[in-house]
Amino acid sequence: MITLIHNPQDSFAAEIVYKALIRSFAKNQVRKTTFDTIQTQELGVYFLINPKNISLQQFPKKSKIILLGKIDADLAVELDIELSSSEKPHDYFTENAIIHFHSIDQFQFPMTARPFIRYDFPNEWNNLGFGAIKTDDSIWSIAQIAQSHTAIATISENKTTSVYITFHDFSDQSCVWINRPVGLVDSVNWCFIEYFVSAHRFDTLISYAYLLDIPAGVNAAVSMRLDCDEDILSAKPLFEAYQNLNVPFSLAIKTSLPTTELDKDFLHCIKNSGGAILSHSVNHKVSWGIDYHDAFTEAQQSKITLENHFEIVPLQFAVSPFHSNTTYSVNALEDAGYDGFIGGIIANDPEYLMARGGAIPFAEKIISHSQQCMLHGDCLLSESDPLRIYKKAFDHAYTSKTFFGYLDHPFSPRYQYGWITEEQRITAHIDFIQYMRSCTDVLFVNESQCLQFMIDKSNAEIHYDALNEPKICLNAEKQSEFSVAVSLNHKVFS
Structure with missing residues (x-):
């Protein structure tokens, strides 16, 4: 042991x-x-x-x-x-x-x-x-x-x-x-x-x-999302660019945003093209709210809206506003019926910034995955390679077999996150994807697929046969289309 x-x-x-x-x-x-x-x-x-x-x-x-x-x-x-x-x-x-x-x-x-x-x-x-x-x-x-x-x-x-x-x-x-x-x-x-x-x-x-933190049979796994704090349709140009690249696209929705039937159709277009929709709360409060009851209401109402109004069923996962999570907010998410959430940031709540995805402190059922790499215009470098830090982040993940996640936000008239134009933003995303694709056996998935894999990983048990070779057994129903793998003495078993 x-x-x-x-x-x-x-x-x-x-x-x-x-x-x-x-x-x-x-x-x-x-x-x-x-x-x-x-x-x-x-x-x-x-x-x-x-x-x-x-x-x-x-x-x-x-x-x-x-x-x-x-x-x-x-x-x-x-x-x-x-x-x-x-x-x-x-x-x-x-x-x-x-x-x-x-x-x-x-x-x-x-x-x-x-x-x-x-x-x-x-x-x-x-x-x-x-x-x-x-x-x-x-x-x-x-x-x-x-x-x-x-x-x-x-x-x-x-x-x-x-x-x-x-x-x-x-x-x-x-x-x-x-x-x-x-x-x-x-x-x-x-x-x-x-x-x-x-x-x-x-x-x-x-x-x-x-x-392994990544599925069996690949050298790297990548997921991306937009945290939608603005008009939902503002995500459409970037979504279309990802479609052209055949890369899954995910959107986390703040449900207090004013919406139309066009927004609803767009969300279903994302889902039907292999993407994912996640909750981003109702009002984007720090830690989902000032206490457990406030956080539970935010989590529950956002889930109800996405399932009943937008027909995103089942709504399994969330992205925490500001990447902020206290123990009470995590417990509220769990009690509101979420299976997992994305968080993790250097500025706060260090117990939920994790090297590997899966089980989390002070909770028994809900899982998490840390993704704090934000592809924003105001973080691009002025030197010859503006994406150098992002490439370095991916290189670290590739070398360590870490499931890599990154995010951006919709480009809107109110706030552009440092992007000069939508075209500049799309070009940066394309360049980053092409860099990651230059490595061998890189799997791109949506955020639901990422978190479903983490659920399977958290439900995995490791046993050994008569030859001391490890075997994987899931103690709950399999959720992911991908398989969990283990490593022993530099050898991979799945």
Whole structure:
């Protein structure tokens, strides 16, 4: 088994890491417990959040151990790590610090440099998809200032440095320390965890298969959408461009918009051409509303309008306004009958910015997929390649086998999102699609297909046959037309 162990006071971080592990390794392979009930005699992979009074010698031979957050002095000595005795992260680093990742053995990090905080639009979103690393002693913060020759990722700002990840191979164990309580849950570099658990020293240490974030048989999967805060028909020129490219088109609708029969016909045209319609709330409130009841009303009324008035049946999925989700709004979406939602943004609600799609913290049924890459005119670069950041975002997804999603908004007289003309906007979209298509085996799907696949992934169990080859079993009715795959020791099984 893969076991996550935490202190009771770290239960919030534990829930976030636990669901991240489930998204990658399937619920039947992961369990969560506390240090006061710890049982370390069983061979397995162990994740420990803020461990105290723990020695690697407590764990069986052939185990793998991942330490998250703070470690104490004795464990630091065991790992040959030098801890700073008094300095706090905020004394050393600001949001301008950068983490540099280095390759090891058979693994290379897809993202080799990660700033603590990065925005493409002031204090809102990050087109490269990752979350914020803090220095405030929260679960999103680096935990300690430390130095070690075993570092495979280091933090630097000016002339100041500290360890972010250390890597330790012993004769009968392997151990990783990540200097942050939630580890790598909010970036494509989470794939390092999948590599370490599934493939590192496969012949001599315990390993477990992981679920691929993309469907079987492809190298990449891509979905797009428009978040329709404006006149619905304003999306038509871009929709027609996507039709010409044979790429599925999705539209998230704010249902308080004034509509006509022409709008209704257009939505059905999108559906009938292989696209998808999603809810974008009624009034586009932050977190769907000021409390659970407000959020539930928004979610329920939007669903009713799209199903009854626009005849989008069933309406399964939503896109959260401003990508903002509190626990109460997620619970409201679940209770209103949604099966999943799109969210995730660097500016807020970090627990719902996830490297992999699927199960989410503090909810049991509803799933989510993070998509914060916004293809807007005001984010294009002025240099020779205006799409360089978008291409980099896709490259990260392609390398890490991350299901990639991006969005835009309708072009309207009120607001153009930095686009000069509709023609300029369409040209940028076409150029980006052609870049992605230049890679091999890229699958383009609509947003409903993306989220239906994530439902199947969250319902998957991983079992092993007599030859120790992984087998996938769905514990609920299959929703997606695509198949879930798993990887073990760099081999893919479906």
